[in-house]
Amino acid sequence: MQRRQFLKTAGLGAAGVAAAPFVSSAHAQETYTWDMVTSWPKNFPALGTGANDFAKRVEQLSNGRMTIRVHGAGELVPALEVFDAVAAGTAEMGHSTPYYWRGKLAASQFFTAVPFGMTTTEMNAWLYHGGGQELWDEIYAKHNLKPFAVGNTGPQMAGWFKKEINSLADMQGLKLRLPGLAGEAMNGIGVSTVNLPGSEIFTSLQTGVLDAADWVGPYNDMAFGLHQVADYYYTTVWNEPTATVETMINLDAWNELPEDLQDVIREAARASNLAMFTEFAYRNAQALETLVDEHGVQLRELPEDVIQALYESSQTVIQRQVESDDDSRRVYESYSAFQQVMRPFSDIGEYAYFKGREQVGGQSA
Amino acid sequence: MQRRQFLKTAGLGAAGVAAAPFVSSAHAQETYTWDMVTSWPKNFPALGTGANDFAKRVEQLSNGRMTIRVHGAGELVPALEVFDAVAAGTAEMGHSTPYYWRGKLAASQFFTAVPFGMTTTEMNAWLYHGGGQELWDEIYAKHNLKPFAVGNTGPQMAGWFKKEINSLADMQGLKLRLPGLAGEAMNGIGVSTVNLPGSEIFTSLQTGVLDAADWVGPYNDMAFGLHQVADYYYTTVWNEPTATVETMINLDAWNELPEDLQDVIREAARASNLAMFTEFAYRNAQALETLVDEHGVQLRELPEDVIQALYESSQTVIQRQVESDDDSRRVYESYSAFQQVMRPFSDIGEYAYFKGREQVGGQSA
Numbered sequence: 001m002q003r004r005q006f007l008k009t010a011g012l013g014a015a016g017v018a019a020a021p022f023v024s025s026a027h028a029q030e031t032y033t034w035d036m037v038t039s040w041p042k043n044f045p046a047l048g049t050g051a052n053d054f055a056k057r058v059e060q061l062s063n064g065r066m067t068i069r070v071h072g073a074g075e076l077v078p079a080l081e082v083f084d085a086v087a088a089g090t091a092e093m094g095h096s097t098p099y100y101w102r103g104k105l106a107a108s109q110f111f112t113a114v115p116f117g118m119t120t121t122e123m124n125a126w127l128y129h130g131g132g133q134e135l136w137d138e139i140y141a142k143h144n145l146k147p148f149a150v151g152n153t154g155p156q157m158a159g160w161f162k163k164e165i166n167s168l169a170d171m172q173g174l175k176l177r178l179p180g181l182a183g184e185a186m187n188g189i190g191v192s193t194v195n196l197p198g199s200e201i202f203t204s205l206q207t208g209v210l211d212a213a214d215w216v217g218p219y220n221d222m223a224f225g226l227h228q229v230a231d232y233y234y235t236t237v238w239n240e241p242t243a244t245v246e247t248m249i250n251l252d253a254w255n256e257l258p259e260d261l262q263d264v265i266r267e268a269a270r271a272s273n274l275a276m277f278t279e280f281a282y283r284n285a286q287a288l289e290t291l292v293d294e295h296g297v298q299l300r301e302l303p304e305d306v307i308q309a310l311y312e313s314s315q316t317v318i319q320r321q322v323e324s325d326d327d328s329r330r331v332y333e334s335y336s337a338f339q340q341v342m343r344p345f346s347d348i349g350e351y352a353y354f355k356g357r358e359q360v361g362g363q364s365a
Numbered sequence: 366m367q368r369r370q371f372l373k374t375a376g377l378g379a380a381g382v383a384a385a386p387f388v389s390s391a392h393a394q395e396t397y398t399w400d401m402v403t404s405w406p407k408n409f410p411a412l413g414t415g416a417n418d419f420a421k422r423v424e425q426l427s428n429g430r431m432t433i434r435v436h437g438a439g440e441l442v443p444a445l446e447v448f449d450a451v452a453a454g455t456a457e458m459g460h461s462t463p464y465y466w467r468g469k470l471a472a473s474q475f476f477t478a479v480p481f482g483m484t485t486t487e488m489n490a491w492l493y494h495g496g497g498q499e500l501w502d503e504i505y506a507k508h509n510l511k512p513f514a515v516g517n518t519g520p521q522m523a524g525w526f527k528k529e530i531n532s533l534a535d536m537q538g539l540k541l542r543l544p545g546l547a548g549e550a551m552n553g554i555g556v557s558t559v560n561l562p563g564s565e566i567f568t569s570l571q572t573g574v575l576d577a578a579d580w581v582g583p584y585n586d587m588a589f590g591l592h593q594v595a596d597y598y599y600t601t602v603w604n605e606p607t608a609t610v611e612t613m614i615n616l617d618a619w620n621e622l623p624e625d626l627q628d629v630i631r632e633a634a635r636a637s638n639l640a641m642f643t644e645f646a647y648r649n650a651q652a653l654e655t656l657v658d659e660h661g662v663q664l665r666e667l668p669e670d671v672i673q674a675l676y677e678s679s680q681t682v683i684q685r686q687v688e689s690d691d692d693s694r695r696v697y698e699s700y701s702a703f704q705q706v707m708r709p710f711s712d713i714g715e716y717a718y719f720k721g722r723e724q725v726g727g728q729s730a
Contacts, residue, residue, distance in 0.1 A: 060628040061426050116722055119715065121485075121519075125643040154486075155714040218710070237718040263425040270636040278490040282703075285710035299713075304724075311725040338647075345583070345650035348664075349520040350484065351719035353602040354711070357481055359669075360676040 032261065033067045034092035034253065039079040039100060041199055042072025045223045046283060047216075050151045050245065050276040051095040057268035066261055068093065079197035083248065087143045092253040095150065098136075098246050099180035100195070105143065107327040110335050111136050113156075113240035115182045115314035118335070120152050120242035120277060121350065122342045127244075128270075130338040139327050146254045148269035151245030151276030154284065155237040158302055159214030160205065160221065160230035168305045177201055177213035181317055182239030188313035189306075198224060205229040214239065218287035219280060227295050236302040238310055245276060397626065398432045399457035399618065404444040404465060406564055407437025410588045411648060412581075415516045415610065415641040416460040422633035431626055433458065444562035448613065452508045457618040460515065463501075463611050464545035465560070470508065472692040475700050476501050478521075478605035480547045480679035483700070485517050485607040485642060486715065487707045492609075493635075495703040504692050511619045513634035516610035516641030519649065520602040523667055524579030525570065525586065525595035533670045542566055542578035546682055547604030553678035554671075563589060570594040579604065583652035584645060592660050601667040603675055610641060 036055060040047040048070075055068035071091070073079035082094040083101045099112035111132070118126065126132040127149055140147045159178070165171060172190040176183075183193035196204060198220070204210040206229045213230070215221045227233070247269055254262070291297040302310075322329045401420060405412040413435075420433035436456070438444035447459040448466045464477035476497070483491065491497040492514055505512045524543070530536060537555040541548075548558035561569060563585070569575040571594045578595070580586050592598070612634055619627065656662040667675075687694045 057632055060625065061632055063428075063625040116725055119718065121643065121646050124639065125647040128640060128643050129647045155718050157713075217714075235713045235717070236721065237714060238721060241718045241722070260425065260428040267422055267426055267636045268632065270639055271632045274489065274635055274639040275493060278486065278493050281486050281710065281714075282490040282494045282707065284714070285707045288710050288713070289706065307721065308725060341654065342647065342650045345646065345653050346719070347723075348522075348600045348653070349582075349602060349646075349649070350715070351723075352600070353484065353520050353606045354716035354719060356601065356603060356672065357606070358712075358716075360481055360673060 029065060031065050035071060036068050036093040036095055037071050037076050037082050037085050037091040039073055039082050039096040045219055046276060046280050048072060050272065053275060054150050054268060054272040057271060058264055061264045061268055062261055073197060086248050086250050087145055089250050089252065092250050094248045096246055097243060102180060105139065106321055106325045107139050107331045109180050110331045111244055113180060113243045115185055115239050116311055117241060118339050119346065120154055122339060122346060123242045123244060125342065126335065126338045131334055135331050135334055140248060141251060144251045146249045146251050147246050148266060149244050150247040150269040150272045152273060153216050153243040154277055154280045156240035156243055157217050158234035158236040158238060159212055160226045161212040161232045161234055162230045164232055165302060165306065167303055168309055171306060174211045177210055178239065181314065184317040185310055185314040188316060189309045202226060202229060217284045218291055219283035222287045222291055227291055227297050231298055232300050233297050234300050234302055238307060394430060396430050400436060401433050401458040401460055402436050402441050402447050402450050402456040404438055404447050404461040410584055411641060411644050413437060415637065418640060419515050419633060419637040422636060423629055426629045426633055427626055438562060451613050451615050452510055454615050454617065457615050459613045461611055462608060467545060470504065471686055471690045472504050472696045474545050475696045476609055478545060478608045480550055480604050481676055482606060483704050484711065485519055487704060487711060488607045488609060490707065491700065491703045496699055500696050500699055505613060506616060509616045510613045511616050512611050512613045513631060514609050515612040515634040515637045517638060518581050518608040519642055519645045521605035521608055522582050523599035523601040523603060524577055525591045526577040526597045526599055527595045529597055530667060530671065532668055533674055536671060539576045542575055543604065549682040550675055550679040553681060554674045567591060567594060582649045583656055584648035587652045587656055592656055592662050596663060597665050598662050599665050599667055603672060
């Protein structure tokens with residue numbers, strides 16, 4: 001199912017005019033129309049609209065030479081089949097998140113989120129300046145894909161629980177929706193985890209299939225109405241201190257693009273990364289206020305023994321994966337070494353500032 | 366001194382082919398060559414190279430239709446005359462930072478940094494999603510300029526001091542290089558401040574014209590060799606929890622651009638914003654390690670009484686400005702209301718995560 005359609009227009013030869021040193025580089029104006037399958041409901045706040053925004057940027061920056069048709073989850077392929085669909089060329093592009101593919105590509109998880117790992121600033125610094133992108137390219141290329149970061153949710157909350165958690169014992173036997181490495185870490189402390197597409201969380205909580213669920217943060221969680229089916233919102237950030245949203249591109253389609261359209265996609269992705277991250281920051285802040293003030297949501301933090309147990313379990317899960325999978329070992333070595341360099345500056349920079357701002361008495365003027 | 370040169374090539378008519386719904390939108394291919402004057406030495410780490418990277422992005426995304434010639438500080442105009450030069454059309458663009466223009470436009474400072482104010486995440490969220498860009502457009506338009514955020518240094522350190530500071534008394538009479546609102550706040554606690562271009566800091570410290578100086582952070586400070594002329598590096602983040610790097614464009618030149626090249630500049634600026642911020646994060650982390658391990662730099666934090674006095678002085682300075690200048694009042698009302706919404710989420714998100722990561726025992730696996 002190749003949907004690419006194109007139209008060759010007359011090529012413009014370079015007009016060599018001696019008096020004017022700047023010649024138009026317009027060459028054969030081939031146009032491209034691509035399909036992008038996504039893991040989000042069509043127009044879902046920040047994620048689905050972020051896919052739309054990215055598509056719009058590509059269209060603008062290519063001056064109309066490239067059009068991307070955005071498909072919501074389930075329209076062409078189900079939410080969790082985006083990777084396979086793009087690898088196979090069913091669609092030219094996808095919009096999703098790497099850790100959804102842990103079943104077929106364990107190392108993918110390090111590009112989304114590591115429990116107790118890097119922040120958004122650190123993760124983006126690694127991808128753009130620390131060799132992260134190159135490793136990501138390499139492991140996705142084995143699946144005929146080219147990836148880019150195209151957004152970020154920022155730090156995610158631990159999630160919605162139907163019952164209050166007062167100790168590690170209260171976690172035993174819970175059924176929890178939580179993807180990625182963090183889901184495995186939860187399994188290690190006696191929780192039973194599953195990954196479900198976001199659209200299935202509400203009903204699963206309501207019917208008792210789930211006792212608890214992480215989704216994203218206040219903005220997206222409220223959009224699915226999760227506050228209506230679980231009383232306690234555990235805000236502790238541990239599982240996803242950042243979460244990369246990706247676009248992946250079928251490698252054959254990518255290689256057929258002229259270089260300037262490859263530039264357009266790469267830079268539209270970078271611009272979209274910042275646009276989505278800052279949108280989440282603001283909309284989460286607004287939604288948090290609404291959840292507490294208008295819906296009476298109870299905010300909670302996970303007890304210390306639970307956090308400590310999750311930390312230890314996370315380290316075990318990561319070590320096990322690194323020892324059994326060569327790609328995971330190479331990616332995590334790079335990730336881990338980078339984090340080691342970044343931490344001292346993050347601590348005297350962003351972290352120290354938060355502490356200082358709190359100490360002097362809160363809000364400015 | 367208008368340097369714009371252009372070449373009109375033959376316009377491409379839309380080729381209407383019934384079977385192909387996607388037509389090339391190529392229209393008259395006018396090319397543009399613009400000059401960009403900057404406040405940084407040519408190729409200066411992250412700031413000067415960031416100007417180059419932005420220019421390169423514009424060239425790539427415009428597919429060669431737009432070329433930007435980057436000029437270091439002093440090549441066409443001095444570092445601190447960028448605003449006037451671009452407003453007058455001496456160059457089409459500038460690359461600098463808004464708070465350098467406080468003498469002619471007090472409200473500009475809120476777009477760079479507010480002491481004890483918003484973080485980088487919060488500032489970018491305000492600019493992109495909270496009405497900050499619209500206010501910035503409005504006040505710069507009065508000076509015939511169109512601004513965009515094109516980078517960010519991230520949190521800045523308090524700076525280099527030749528003598529140790531143990532109390533508020535030690536600050537009295539110090540001569541300090543520090544621009545913007547923070548400089549005024551320092552004046553309020555008995556310090557004498559001045560703004561100098563970065564390139565003049567080293568000599569001013571060496572000859573005793575200055576007792577102390579802020580510049581940016583480890584990466585840029587080391588590039589100017591500031592550790593060679595001052596023994597103590599005060600890392601306290603208070604004056605610039607973030608610092609926006611701007612591009613400003615002569616409004617007549619901007620209005621002459623076709624819409625697709627306006628799109629290119631806007632999105633190249635957004636992509637450059639994230640690229641520079643993450644580059645600073647990583648390079649600062651590396652440079653911090655080098656400063657401490659190889660150059661034996663002494664890291665210090667400002668004493669609590671100094672920080673408290675600076676906080677109070679900052680509030681006074683901001684209030685005074687807001688009461689005396691209508692643009693400042695309007696901009697700060699927006700800034701301040703936005704910060705009020707953002708803070709609770711920043712605190713349970715990014716800030717809480719830093720605390721949690723520290724508590725569980727530092728580095729991941």
